[in-house]
Amino acid sequence: MGAWRVTTGDGEGLPFGPGAVSTAELADDGTITAWGPSARRLLGYDAAQAIGLRANRLLADGVRVEGLVSRWCRDGDTGELALRHHEGHTVRVRARVNEMRDADGELRWMVTALPSAEAVRRDVGRSVLAGLADRTSIGLAVLDTDLRYVWINPALERMGGVPAGARYGRRIDDVLPRPASRNVMGVMKEVMRTGRPVNDFEYHGLTDASPDREVALSFSCFRLEDSANRVAGVGYAVIDVTPRFRARERLKLLDEASARIGSTLDAVRVAGGLVAVAVPRFAASAAVDLLDAVVTPTPSADDAPAPRALRTVADSPPPANGGGPLLLIPLRAGGRNLGQVRFLGRAGQPFEPDDITLAQELAQRVATCVDNASRFERERTAALALRRSLLPKDVPRQTAVDVARRYLPAAQSQVGGAWYDVIPLSGARTALVVGQVAGHGLAAAAGMGRLRTAVQTLARMDLPPGELLAHLDDIVVGLHEESNDTDTDPGGTCLYAVYDPVAQRVSLASAGHPPPAVALPDGTSRFLESRTGPALGLGAGLPFETAEFPLPEGGLLALYSAALPAADGGREGLRRALAAGEGSPDEVCGALTGGLPRVPGKDDAVVLVARARGVPEDRVAVWDVPLEPSAVARVRADVAGRMARWGLRDQSFPTELVASELVTNAIRYGRPPVRLRLIRETSLTCEVFDASDTTPHVRRAAADEEGGRGLFLVAQLTERWGTRYTAEGKTVWSEQPLSTPDDTADTPDAPNGPNAADPPGTPDADAPEAEGRDSDGRDGDGRRTGADGRPFTGVPPSRGDGTRGAA
Template identity: 35%
Template sequence: MSLLNRASGSDGGGAEGVAAVLLDGLGRVMWWSSAAEELVGEDTEDVTGRPVEDVLGTRVPPPAAVVRLPAAPDGGSLLVFRERARSGDRERDRDLGRSLLNQQRIGVAEFDTRLRLTRANTAMEALRPAGAGAAWLAELEDCDSEKPVRELLTRVVESGAPIVGVDCRSGPAGSDPVLTLACFPIDDAHGTLAGLAVVATEPTTRLRAHQRLTDAYRRAFEIGESLDVVHAARDLVELLVPGLGDLACVDFPDDVLQGRDPALGYHGFEASAPRRVAVKSADGAWPAAMVQPGERIPPVPDQASHAAVAVGVVRKADAAAARAMLGDDPELVARIVPEHMHSTLGCPLYHRSRLFGYVSVWRTRTPEPFTEAEVRLLQDLCDRTAVALDNAYRYTREHRTALVLQHSLLPPAVTVSAAAETSGIYLPASGSLSVGGDWFDALSLSSMRTGLVVGDVIGHGLQATATMARLRTAVQTLADLDLPPDELLTHLDDLVQRMQAEAEQPDAVGASCLFAVYDPLSRFCQMASAGHPAPGLLLPDGRTEFVPVVPGPPLGVGDNPFETCEVVLPPGSVLALYTDGLVDYDHDIGRGGEELLRNLRRFHASSRSLESVGRDLIGCHPSPERPADDVTLLLARTRAVADEDTVHWEYPADPAAVHDARADVDAQLDAWGLEDLRFSTELIVSELVTNAIRYAGGPVGLRLIRGPVLVCEVSDPSNTQPRLRRALITDEGGRGIFLIAQLAARWGCRYGARGKTIWTEQPLRLVGLPA
């Protein structure tokens, strides 16, 4: 039976159209294949037992087409034959193959079973990309599976099943398909696989248009991400070419380019003399004859364009209509219309009744005109771009307001005092972030001391700027009380907790802060940190290190004390206070801090101004032009008051000591050449020493400091707070502090571990002496 199955095309896997007849020893039919039934036209039941000659008669095939095989010991045999092919069928087969190979728009290639290209027609060779090798067809990539075509051919060889409708590309993932393939096996005359045939066609126009629309809508989400109007225009033309046309441009009025909101309504786009801000050409070169980026658009006489802009719709035109709109002026046509243009679209960038610009797209090489689907696409893209431009203006307005407010709240960039010279730099974040809450300050404290503060508020925008303003004001007020750094931060922490209780989003209110006080007489610098990085220190001998301050929790956490760190700073030492935006090198603050110390040592020189040193340090930031976060840097180069510019006395609690104090002060002022301040200083010393002896007891300390101002300090063991009040005519006392306030430029009181110190300042420049 296996022999019968092989012989029968219907019952086994033999060649199609092969007929088989099983005969006994007398030549009678014992079995009749289905192929024989089809060739002869009789069923098996009708021919069984009949002589084969009677059954076949004249229809017996010629002997050349018959094969007799022994089938049984009794002399039986198997008769195998097939119908002779008609000459007409062979001719039609040859005509079909020749016509297929001669197709001009259908590529045909033949591969052997080892996937080697054996031949290809002229159309297939024309589809080969320039510079591609002989195996280029197998190296294409399936758009769906992203596998090479070679794997698909291998599958056809192994399974024998054809594969049709495979879209392939030769470029990167996401690029348009270049060919559509069909692959099927080629069998020889005996049904054995002899090779593969591949038929290739270019994707249809409809498919290419669908791919362009899909890709354009996908990329439309990238428009306006930078919140910059010019960048948004460039994003749009990058999407339009080659996604929609062969050339595209965007024009903006001056209001948009100069950061002003366009006026409400339509006031004539061409009348505003817009400028070209973005262009794109499919061949990479923008036509030299056309309006170039940065140039103004010449006036256009056509009123239809005004109407189109006014209503905010897409305008579609062919070459003749476009030239007619320009009055067929050859010079104007050359400036506005590209050569070989056959179709154009134009659409205004319109949003909230404001005209932000105008977009033009042309087709020169693409043969198809714009479809209605592409018109809708351009409208959608322009609407999206207009929204992005409006968002950019909203951001720009808030950013500008916050930036003005921020800079108005910051102190002068450079300050000079007897204690230190300082230089501060603030660089706002770029990109989608608005101005943040970073701040720095250099405060003039009593007795020629200086206070240095740097802070960083959580978040960005006006809310962060307003929080910064409140904290900076609070620091100034608390610093005037001469509080130690740790105590000042404790009060500041209480303020932030109250602000959190008042806020709708408490987690959005918080800050870090570092406060330092430097005394030029003792050369001591005390500081405390609330979640802020330690400042860098450059000593006069060139050594650099971080001040060993222990950061406490950020402001607003509460219930944790702050620690005070005290270091000695020789004259000429440089402190670098900063926010984390300066040292955040790819989220590695440790590496950024070490880089800061190296650069501080490299750029600093005693002959250079701190301002120039600060600019160099900022310039070493990984993104100095577009930092991801606010960058703040405060540099302070310390000074010291010379020993000969200060003098100190101590007196017992004896009223007679007031006379001694006046005499000592007079003598010292004469020695310093400050005789013109003798009268006012005598009155101040007399009042303060008298009050100290009368109300606080002794000992009473008196110190004079000469610098830009003359400082007079009187210390006593009492913690009583002196108060300024206006005495009545009938009052016998209460006028001393009022008198001091009239004679001194500044006065105040600070408390120490024991007792208090009342201090006054008299500017030396008021008496014609150098400051």
């Protein structure tokens, strides 16, 4: 039987069990005494053919075994055999020989055989099962139908920290912490009910092996059945995926930190966002310390020496147990130090290498955001300083309106291009301007300054609002073409309004800007809706229309940028706040802005509130002048009388001269009607209207010329003069500073509205005699004379302050 002995030992070389295993019984002399059905399938011999044969007959390859089997085999021997099939071919099997005794005590040998290929597969399966049960890192367990432990492998003992003996007979929810164990039990019950396995179901929580730090376990569950296909329980495999889980959590924490700290340009909010994300998910506590120069940047150069003091701008409460290790990460970006981040670990849990990498990545992202915020704030500070230098410092002195204003920078962006202006105009009028330049930062501040300068220049030309915006639009288009910048919005919006306190009316035009709101003394309020033109710089070629509205004395007019209604509850909220406004315009401004230091959103806001102040009728004098040269003398007499009534005798002569020169030009070169108006406010305004559109010009007359000196004299005698045009004609005006009224005014002024003044030619009681002077103020010898008939030398009289004439 030497051919049978390949290996000897305890018989582990062949996995025995049901299935394709063939059995036969041999007597000690090698005679076959029993033959199983599976042996017939293996070698093709039925029982009748096999029983009684010697085993040598079945051996292939010419092997012959003589003598007793007991001489060659021992109980439990296994080996590889080559057997001859009934049809003649060779069948290789793995066999085992076991010793046994029959009822008479005779020695018998039980031979079991399995085809070699099947034996190899069974060997592999047995090895795999043994490896899974004893040598793998995968935890395995079998539970009965009540989900009580029946069997677990050593890996699961190590993973859960509970020995096998303590698990047997206990339910899974008695081992795993609640409520996470209920989710696992629910999955297992569903697997037993449906038979569908579940793979990679993750459990996150604490275990006895890791009581202080959360772990992640991946469950794969499958149903177990008995030989009758009845549900016998559930088996599951567990893999510790804590490293994968923590890596995923680190990435998730990085994403959340980037989203939270990357959405703001405020260094303090960036630091606070990091602390909120890191605690308690990454550390027991955290703090961010920044340099003073980072927290409060100045618009100085980047290489300027900065204070080195650290300031804690965000932190979390320290842990009750004192915490664990301390991790310090420097903050650096753009080649400069910004501060540091402090992470305090949990007690008994040192930072792992991956934790340190995560902390460095968090610090780098915070440093980048803090650096961006610092640079943004520095540029914002510079832009804010620039725009403050370009906006009006104080409201100019004028009497038409009481004005208050507010500028609210945007809370979520750089300094924008919202601006305002108050411009005194001729005839005691005042221009109120509000605009919005496209963009933010230094470019917007510079654009705002250029736009404001252009508006001031055009306003000095006394253009109607619509015509002024048309010229402003041309300027903006030209500036944009000059810059060759095709990627940005070239202009912005503008609202230009002019209040006339004499007529108590406001005229306005809009270039893409929201309409102003008005509150009248009777308690009503509304928006002055007009046809809004296109925004500046669009080059649409559309006209800007001028609209007029009444605004009686005491009424409130509010101009604002588009961002203000959003901060104050919309247009209706603004209208209601304006209607309820009582007191000074400054108080109304505060009510409209709600006391906000900044306006929410990305665009800054301005609000300009003006309370109308009409000019009393006794401070305005109007005369209709006939188109004849003789009217000039009567005009001078009327002006002298009016100046005496106003207590301005010292300024009577230059005013007479200015009025006579302007009226003379209107009579000679204009068209009727001709009208003279004097307005006494903070300055004395003299206006002459006629229906022509001829533009007067100042020129220097030659020594031998009789004329050409009129406007030159006007320019010398007044502070300023100019011409404004209307649809009906033009008005040439001049302004003189007022001296202190004297106490010799004859009588109180009578009501004197437009076209209700003293009739031309009516001599004033104290007016100098006008006889002997022609319409040009000359005596009979052709010499220019004053109101008192004395020759005029061309030098204006003294004002009493050492100066002569006008500035």
